[in-house]
Amino acid sequence: MPSESPIRLSAQQACVRFGSLDALGPIDLSVRAGECVVLLGPSGCGKSTLLAALAGLQAVASGSVQADAAGGSDIPGVVFQEPNLMNWATAEDNVALPLALSGVEKDARLSCAQAALKRVGLANFANAYPRTLSGGMRMRVALARALVNDPSSLLLDEPFAAIDELGRRALDDLVLEAKRDHHLAVLFVTHSVDEAVYLADRILVLTPRPGRIMAEIAVPDVPRDPTFLTSPAFAEAAAAARRVLSAQLVAA
Structure with a gap:
């Protein structure tokens, strides 16, 4: 994914609060056209909250979030956990x-x-x-x-968690096709490390509440097909993600 591709989704020092509770942030994030960024982290760390803010469904307490198209502001496509x-x-x-x-x-x-x-x-x-x-x-x-x-960007909040493995992989492939064919910026939330590695160009791991980015894991730029799932590159990226998540559990 060319680094010069335009940024379609961005957050700058974005924070979300629910009353006196700090739910998210500060978060700095950018997703470029043709890139899929996947968010991993424990339940309640603010992954869905960040997507809602980028979709215009949740106000930020400070900082900013933005979805941009070539000509200005844009409304991202959104898929929730339920259809x-x-x-x-x-x-x-x-x-x-x-x-x-x-x-x-x-x-x-x-x-x-x-x-x-x-x-x-x-x-x-x-x-x-x-x-x-x-x-x-x-x-x-x-x-x-x-x-x-x-849309120029797509926000997906654990959309395929309830689908069987084969159906889930087929839906993941549809997301990858849409990203490729329409040069979409994709931000995807999941709890599945394997799904994250299969989809992502980059994986961002969030801390427990308030959610902040604690690690970024790059996934090799290789074709996403069934052979990738059994490749050393897949195994290495999945292991790196699991190490970060395991470190969170030890720290907790």
């Missing part, structure tokens, strides 16, 4: 929702929704309702909805 679909609406209408809220004309937004569903392998399920879809398919709909606006 949060409208059960009374088809997959196509769920994906088209952000465009409908933006006032996009119906034919245009449905065309965009169909294209987004095709990107995630659900072209034949546009008229299906969420109750008829598997958990992995519902999460694909949520991912298509996050991509339908062609």
Whole structure:
């Protein structure tokens, strides 16, 4: 990933407080176009809080957070831990929702929704309702909805934790494809070290609350395919991440 790629997501000395509780920060962070940064850390360390702040869903008490596109401010695509679909609406209408809220004309937004569903392998399920879809398919709909606006960045908060291993790997591959094909800046939260290494260009490990960056682990720039999972490079990066996490447990 070229170091000269533009920064799409950034935090500068960002802090979040809930009343008298310091939840996060200060945090300095940047994610460039075409880069995937993964956040690891114990529950409650502020990983989701940081994503919410970057998405504009959580105010910072001090410092700043910003999502930038080529022409200025941008609304990142967001995928949460649950797909949060409208059960009374088809997959196509769920994906088209952000465009409908933006006032996009119906034919245009449905065309965009169909294209987004095709990107995630659900072209034949546009008229299906969420109750008829598997958990992995519902999460694909949520991912298509996050991509339908062609954002410059993507925020994912443990989106695939409840999916079986094979389905999870397929969804991870969709994220990597979106990053590559659309030069997205991706910030991904997970508790899985293996998933972190598979997805990341860089892994950031956060301290317990208040969450701060305690370590950065670089992952080799090699093709992400099944052979990577059994390679020495994968094993070394995973071991480095586990050493940092284990050190946290000892310190606690």
